[in-house]
Amino acid sequence: MAFLDVQNLTKTFGQTTVVKGVSFAFDKGEFISLLGPSGCGKTTILRMIAGFERPTSGSIEVDGRDITHLKPNQRQLGMVFQAYALFPNLNVGDNIGFGLKIAGMPAEQRRARIDEMLKLIGLAGFDKRYPYELSGGQQQRVALARAIAPRPRMLLLDEPLSALDAKIRVSLREEIRAIQLDLGITTVFVTHDQEEALSISDRIVVMNAGNIEQLGAPHEIYNKPATRFVATFVGQLNTIEATVLDAAARTVSIDGQAATVPALPATADNGSAVSLTLRPEVLSVGARQGNDITLSGTIADVTFLGSVIRLRITLGSNLLSLDTFNDQRTAPPARGEKVTVSLASKDLLVL
Amino acid sequence: MKTNRFWAWLTFALGAAYFIVPLLATFEFSLRMRRGTYSFDAYASVFADPYFVSSFGYSVVIGLVTIVVGVLVVVPAVYFVRLRMPWLRPFMEFITLLPLVIPALVLVYGYIRLYNSSSIIPFTGSALGTDILLTGAYVTLALPYMYRAVDNGMRTIDIGTLTEAAQIMGANQAQIIGRIILPNILVAILSGAFLTFAIVIGEFTIASLLNRPAFGPYLVGIGTNRAYEPAALAIISFIITWGAMGMINVLGRFAPRTSARTD
Ligand SMILES: Nc1ncnc2c1ncn2[C@@H]1O[C@H](COP(=O)(O)OP(=O)(O)OP(=O)(O)O)[C@@H](O)[C@H]1O
Ligand SMILES: [Mg+2]
Numbered sequence: 001m002a003f004l005d006v007q008n009l010t011k012t013f014g015q016t017t018v019v020k021g022v023s024f025a026f027d028k029g030e031f032i033s034l035l036g037p038s039g040c041g042k043t044t045i046l047r048m049i050a051g052f053e054r055p056t057s058g059s060i061e062v063d064g065r066d067i068t069h070l071k072p073n074q075r076q077l078g079m080v081f082q083a084y085a086l087f088p089n090l091n092v093g094d095n096i097g098f099g100l101k102i103a104g105m106p107a108e109q110r111r112a113r114i115d116e117m118l119k120l121i122g123l124a125g126f127d128k129r130y131p132y133e134l135s136g137g138q139q140q141r142v143a144l145a146r147a148i149a150p151r152p153r154m155l156l157l158d159e160p161l162s163a164l165d166a167k168i169r170v171s172l173r174e175e176i177r178a179i180q181l182d183l184g185i186t187t188v189f190v191t192h193d194q195e196e197a198l199s200i201s202d203r204i205v206v207m208n209a210g211n212i213e214q215l216g217a218p219h220e221i222y223n224k225p226a227t228r229f230v231a232t233f234v235g236q237l238n239t240i241e242a243t244v245l246d247a248a249a250r251t252v253s254i255d256g257q258a259a260t261v262p263a264l265p266a267t268a269d270n271g272s273a274v275s276l277t278l279r280p281e282v283l284s285v286g287a288r289q290g291n292d293i294t295l296s297g298t299i300a301d302v303t304f305l306g307s308v309i310r311l312r313i314t315l316g317s318n319l320l321s322l323d324t325f326n327d328q329r330t331a332p333p334a335r336g337e338k339v340t341v342s343l344a345s346k347d348l349l350v351l
Numbered sequence: 352m353k354t355n356r357f358w359a360w361l362t363f364a365l366g367a368a369y370f371i372v373p374l375l376a377t378f379e380f381s382l383r384m385r386r387g388t389y390s391f392d393a394y395a396s397v398f399a400d401p402y403f404v405s406s407f408g409y410s411v412v413i414g415l416v417t418i419v420v421g422v423l424v425v426v427p428a429v430y431f432v433r434l435r436m437p438w439l440r441p442f443m444e445f446i447t448l449l450p451l452v453i454p455a456l457v458l459v460y461g462y463i464r465l466y467n468s469s470s471i472i473p474f475t476g477s478a479l480g481t482d483i484l485l486t487g488a489y490v491t492l493a494l495p496y497m498y499r500a501v502d503n504g505m506r507t508i509d510i511g512t513l514t515e516a517a518q519i520m521g522a523n524q525a526q527i528i529g530r531i532i533l534p535n536i537l538v539a540i541l542s543g544a545f546l547t548f549a550i551v552i553g554e555f556t557i558a559s560l561l562n563r564p565a566f567g568p569y570l571v572g573i574g575t576n577r578a579y580e581p582a583a584l585a586i587i588s589f590i591i592t593w594g595a596m597g598m599i600n601v602l603g604r605f606a607p608r609t610s611a612r613t614d
Contacts (some may be wrong), residue, residue: 052515072518083509085516089534098530099520143516150520 001064003186004030004049004154009058020210021058024202028063029184031177033197036207037233042190045207046158049188051075062153078147079156079208082163083141086131092118093127094143117145120179137168148183152228155180155187161196172210173200194234197218198222208232228351229278238283238320240276240348244268252276255316257294258290259345280310282347283322285333291342299337309333313341376588381582390413393579397587400580410566413482414551417489418544421497424490426540429501430532447498450491455556458488462504463560481561487585488557493547500546504539505532541602545595553588 002025011019019041026032034042047053051072059068067075078099078117086095093114094101100110118124131139140160147155153218157176161169177200178189191197197204206213206221206229213233214226225231242252242259247268251260254276261276268274287294296316300319301312309332311322322341326332333339384392397403433437450458462484466474474480487530517527533540558565571590574581 050515050519052518072515073521073523075519077519079519081512081516083512085509085512087513087516087531087535088508089531098517098522102521102526131480146516146520157521333612 002026002061003030003063004032004188005059005061006045006049007061009045009048009060010056011053012049012056017054017056018210019048021209022210022212023058024205024212024215026186028186030202031180031187031189031200033189033191033201033204034207035191035194035197035204035234036213038192040207041190041210042207043158044191046156046188046190048308049154050077050079050156062222076150076153077156078150078152078154080140080143080147080158080160082159084131084136084143084163085108086139086143086146088131091127091129092129092131092134093121095131095142096127096145096149098146103150113149117149121145121175136164136174140164140172141175144179148179148185153186155185157187157189159190159192161191162193169196176200198234206234208233223351225349228277231349231351236280236321238278238322239278240278240315240318240320242274242276244270244272244274246270254293255295257293257295259348261345261348261350263285263350265350276348277351278343279350280321280323283320283341283343285311285324285339285341286320287340287342291344293345294340294342296338299335299339300335302332302335304332311339315341355379374586377582378495378586381579381586386580393583396585397573397580403584406564407567410552410565413486413489413565416486417493417551418547420486421490421493421547422501422540422544424509425497425543426533426536427492427528429498429505430510430528433502433505434514443498447494450493450552451495452588455488455492455554456475458491458558459557462488475561481563482511485561485563485565489547489551489554490562492554492557493543493550496546496550497543500539501536502582504536507539508532508535516578538602542599545599548597549592552591 004013004024004026006025007023009019009022014292018039022041022045024032034045034220036042044053048055051067051070051074055068059066061067064075087098088097096117097113098111100113105113113126114127121144123141123145124139126134126138126142133141134142140163144160155315160176161173164172173196176189189197189201198221201218203215203217205215205222208229212228214221216224221230221234226236232238240254242254244264245251245253245258247264247270249260250262250264251258252264252274253259266272284291297313297315297320299311300314303310303312304326307326309324309326311324311333312322313322320341381393382389382391384390384396428443432443463475464470466472466480466484468476474484513531513535514527517531522530553567553570554565555567555571559568561570566588570581570584573584
C-alpha cells in the first residue's frame with residue numbers, strides 16, 4: 001500500500017493543460033524529487049498535493065485517505081517555499097511554533113518542541129531573532145523547522161534552495177536529507193537542478209511538458225535514461241553519428257570502424273544513419289582495456305574544473321565532451337592537440 | 352552656484368511664509384482677547400465652553416468607531432481582492448476614489464432621502480440611527496485614504512505566500528488575517544486611521560445636515576458668533592490634525608518589526 005498515491009492527476013489553466021494525467025505512488029519515508037525544466041508543471045503538482053490548486057481531474061491519496069478535495073489546512077502537511085515565507089511580524093521561536101499554536105498545543109510543550117527544532121536545524125538560541133535579522137540560509141532552515149514542527153504527514157519543498165548561493169545550497173541540501181532520514185518523513189522535493197535531485201533523492205520523477213518521462217532511482221535515471229529527453233536533461237550527453245552495417249546483427253560503422261551496439265532502433269535499415277549517444281565519463285583519452293572502439297580527433301576546448309578536466313573533442317562531424325581526472329604532475333592537454341579516444345561499444349546508448 | 356542656492360532658499364522661504372504667516376497671524380489674533388495685552392483668555396473661554404467638550408468628545412467617539420468599521424471593511428476587502436480577484440483591482444481603485452469626486456452634500460442628501468423617518472429603513476428616526484448613518488458616511492468619506500494606506504501596506508508583504516504558509520500549517524482565514532496579515536500592515540493601518548481621524552474631527556457638511564452635535568458644526572457655529580474664540584479653535588484643530596499626522600511618522604519609526612521588511 002503506497003503512502004502517497006497520485007492517480008491521473010490533470011490540471012488545466014484556461015485552454016492549456018499543464019499537468020497531463022500524471023500517476024505515481026511512493027512509500028512511507030521516501031525522498032521523492034520532481035525534476036524537470038521550467039514550466040513543466042512541477043510546482044503545479046506540488047500545489048495540488050498541498051491543496052492550493054484544485055486538480056481538474058485525478059486523485060491524491062495520502063496514507064490510504066483521499067485528500068483530493070480537502071482544504072490545505074485540513075491536510076496536515078508541511079511546506080517550505082522558495083522565498084522562505086517566514087512571518088515577518090513573528091520571531092524565530094513564534095514562527096516555528098505557529099503551527100503548534102494553531103493546533104492548540106499548550107505553551108510549555110510548545111516551548112520544548114521549538115527548542116528541539118532549533119537544535120535540529122543548528123540554530124539554538126536564535127528564537128528571539130526576527131526573520132530580517134537572519135541570512136537566507138538561516139531563514140530557510142527556520143522555514144524547514146516551522147514546516148516539520150507540527151509533525152506533518154508529509155513534507156513538501158518547492159525549490160527551497162534556489163534563492164541561496166552555491167555553497168550553502170549544497171550544505172543545506174545535505175542537511176535537509178539528513179533531517180529527512182532522521183525523522184523518516186515522506187518528502188516531495190521540487191527542483192530543476194538535476195545534480196540536486198540525483199544527490200539527495202530515493203527516487204526521481206523526471207517531468208517534461210506536463211508528462212512523466214521517467215520514474216526511478218537516481219542511478220537508474222542516469223544510467224538507463226528511458227527517453228532522449230531524460231538522457232539530455234539529466235547529466236551530459238554526447239551524440240555520435242554512425243551508419244548501420246547490419247541491422248539484424250546490430251553492427252554499425254563509426255568513423256569507418258565496425259562496432260556492435262547493445263540495441264538499434266526498430267526503424268534502422270542497413271545503410272541508414274543512426275545517432276548513438278554516450279556519457280562523457282565512458283570516453284577515455286588513449287586506449288584502455290575493454291574499449292573496442294578507437295577514434296582520433298582534435299581538442300577543441302579545455303575546461304579546467306579542479307579535480308576534473310572537461311575536454312571537447314571534434315571527431316569528424318561530431319563534437320564530444322569527455323571528462324578526465326586532473327593529474328597534478330602533467331599539464332592539461334592543449335587546444336588543437338591531436339588525441340585518440342576510446343570507448344566500449346556496450347556503453348553506447350541508442351535513443 | 353551661489354545664486355542658485357539663493358533662489359532656492361528664497362522660493363522655500365516664500366512658500367513657508369505663505370503657509371506660516373496666516374497661521375502666525377491667527378495665533379497672534381487669538382491671543383488678543385484681553386485689551387492691550389496678550390493672553391490665553393480665548394483658549395480658556397473655549398475650554399470652558401461645555402459645547403466644546405461635548406462636541407469634541409462626540410467627534411472623537413465617532414472617529415474611533417469610523418476607524419474600526421473602516422478597518423473591518425477595508426482590510427478583508429483589499430486582502431481578498433489582492434489574493435483571489437486581482438482583476439477587480441482597477442474597479443476597487445475607481446470605487447474608492449468616488450468619495451473624492453462626489454461632494455459630501457450629494458451623499459448626505461441621498462442618505463436623507465433613502466433613510467428618512469418615513470422610509471422603510473428610518474435611520475434618521477432616532478439619535479442612534481443617525482449616529483450609525485453618520486459613521487457610515489465617514490467610513491465612505493475616509494475610504495480613499497484607508498484603502499490606499501492598506502493597499503500600500505499589503506504591497507510590501509507577499510500576502511499570497513504568507514497566506515499559503517499559514518494555511519498549510521492549519522490556520523483558517525480569520526487566523527490568517529488576525530495573526531499574520533493585520534500585524535504586518537499595522538503601520539499602514541495606523542496611518543489610514545489617523546487620516547480618518549483628522550477628516551472626522553473637522554467634517555462639517557454631513558454632521559450639520561444630519562443635525563448631530565459634532566465638532567465641525569460647533570466650530571462653524573462659534574465662527575459666526577464670536578471674534579477671538581474661532582482663532583483659538585483654528586489653532587487647536589490645527590494642532591490636533593498635525594498631531595495626528597506626526598503620530599503616523601512616530602509610530603512608523605517605532606514599529607519596524609511589525610512592518611514587513613524586504614531586506
Ligand atoms: N495560476 C496559473 N494560471 C495560469 N497558468 C499557470 C498558473 N500557474 C502555472 N501556470 C502555467 O503552468 C505551467 C507550469 O507551471 P509550474 O509553475 O507548475 O512550472 P514549474 O515546473 O514549477 O516551473 P519552474 O521551474 O519555472 O518553477 C507554466 O506554463 C505556467 O505558466
Ligand atoms: Mg516551480
